[in-house]
Amino acid sequence: MSIQSIINRFKRSEQSSTHLYVVVQPSALFFSSSLHSELPRQVELNGQPWQQVLTDTLQGLTITHVKLDVVLHSSLYKTYQIDKPNVPEEELAQALPFLLKELISERISDVIIDSMYLSTNNKLQVYVVDKGLVSQLYRTLMALSIELERVLVEDEIWGHSAGELSHFLLLQRSQQGAFRVSAFINSQSAFQRTMRGITPPLTGVASSALQLDGIALELQRSIDYLSSQLRSAPLHTMMICCDEESQQEMVEALNQRLSVKTARLSEQAEWSGEILVRVCENLPHAEINLFPEELRPKKEYVTLTNIAIGWGFAAILLVVVAANLYYQQRDLTQQLAEHTRQQAAFKQQMTQLTEQLNQHKPSAAKEAAIARLQLEIDANQSALAAVEKFVQSQQVGYSSVLRSLATLGRNDISLQTIRIDGNGLDLTGLAQSPQAIPNWVNQFKHELSLVGRTFEQLKIGRNEQDIITFELKTQRESN
Incomplete structure (x- = not known):
């Protein structure tokens, strides 16, 4: 799927209320859901060119400002199958005219070409339409304020007409058209054949068993050919959609004569054009578009009128900007004058205050x-x-300190003097052993009045009776 197809798909979803489909058939034009209450679903051609009938119908009902998709009948375009070229996909559009120049009689510049890859084989399905037909249709619709969005081919639309069935054969005939047999693989048209020498009607009062035998023989030949060519995608069902025929009678007759099962494409009595319109309205996207973007006239933006309008807007903008700057300058001038007056007043006030300050110096x-x-x-x-x-x-007092010392009394420690002042606690006494002194001091942390007291000086000695003496002072003696 091309990028343009994706863009067109989103455009249709956003503007579905202003989109119109028209299906071209040999005998009539079929329109999608009416945007205008008087627009008919079907308009007979009566031997007139379909472009003229389309223009007259839209103009007569004053339908304007819509996007239009046209589905061409198979008689209005040509199809070719060629080997898939070995070129990049982005260069395929430029290479197609050179690949087809030996197959078509028209000049390359006079035709529009589009293609799609077939999933069943290494082939390229190519569609060719006369450029003059599309260009004239575009100009005619533009004169009516109608935009030609896409030009589609009915072969691709028929591929999506069988619902969930994507592999099938189709025997189809439009009113005043010829019988055609087509094969669709993955909803892509892989084979088309127009059956000559078959004169309608095949059913009803004027029917002939020889006619049915003849068309059955031609169909079986096509089926045998496809069976040999498309082995990877077998076809077991043939759908029937023939205008002006008894669909059920054809199904019963061909079921007796063909090797594949036949069934009606539509259970309702619908014309081929009506089926195509219904499928188009529900088609998610189309791979073939015979109205490429480069065929649309490029809109000229740099014109004398646009330049004059641009200069006019520029002049107005300059006037507005100049007026705005003028008013801003006037406001700023007024503000500057006011600030200048305030500055002079503040200077005078500062002079007065300075004199007052000098008078009040001690x-x-x-x-x-x-x-x-x-x-x-x-x-x-x-x-x-x-x-x-x-x-x-x-x-605070000292009674709590004395009570704590009494609580910590030991048999191996004997205090002789206790000196207490506001910041210090000096102790002297006797000890049974040197180790008893630090053990006793370590118990101070268990008493609230003694916790946190530290001693900076410890003296240990012996007296004349060889008993250990000690001194604990909170301050060192000065030398």
């Missing part, structure tokens, strides 16, 4: 008196702090 005698008073205040604050510290120490 004399040297006052500054000396202030310094003396500050020293006196500092001395009084130091004294108050010392008194407060002494008061706090008095509030």
Whole structure:
């Protein structure tokens, strides 16, 4: 699927309310769901060119500003199958005219070519239509304010007409058309053949067993040929869609004569054009589009009118910008004048305040008196702090310390003197052994009044009776 097909698919989904399908058949034009209450679903050609009938119908009902997809009958285009060329896909469109120049009688510049790869074999299915037909149709519709969106081929549409069945044969005839047998593999048209010498009707009062035998013989030949050529995709079902025939009678007659099963394509009494319209309305995308983008006239944006309009807009924009700048400048000038006046007033006020400040500067005698008073205040604050510290120490007291020492009394330690002040605790005494002293001090952490007290000096000795003496001081003696 090409990129343009994807883009067209999204465009149709966004603008489905303004999209119209028309199917061209040999005897009539068939339209999709009416955008206009008076637009008929079918318009007979009555021997007139279908382009003229289409134009007259749309113009007569004043239908404008819609997107139109045209589905061409098989008699309006040609099909070819060629070997898949060994060229990149992005260069295939440019290479196709050279690949077909030996097969077509028209000049390459006079035709439009599109193609798709067949999934069953290494072939390329090519469709060719006259460029003049498409160009004239585009210009005619543009004059009616109708945009030609795509030009489709009915061979591709028939491939999606059997519902979920993607491998099938199709015997089809449109009103005033010829009998055609087609083969579809993966919903792609892999084989088409127009059956000559078969005159309708084949069923009804004017039917002939010889006619049915003749068409059955031709169909069986095509079936045998396809069986030998398409071994990887066997075809077991033939669908019947023939206008002006009794579909059920044809199915019963061909079931008795063919090696494949036959069935009706539509259970309702629908014309071929009606079936194609219904399939188009539900078709997700189409691989073949005989109205390429390069055929659309390029819109000229750099014209004298557009340039004049552009200069007009530019002039208006410049005037607006200049007026805006002028008003901004005027506002800024007024603000600057106001700020200048404020600055002068502030300078005058600063001069006055400076003079007042100079008048209120203290004399040297006052500054000396202030310094003396500050020293006196500092001395009084130091004294108050010392008194407060002494008061706090008095509030704590020493009774709790003595009770804690008594609680920690040991048989191997004997205290002789205890000296307590606000910051220190000095102890002297006797010990049974040197190890008993640190063990005893280590027990201070279990008493609230002693916890946190540390000793900076420890002296251990012996007295005249050879008993161990010790001194614990919280401060070191000065030398």
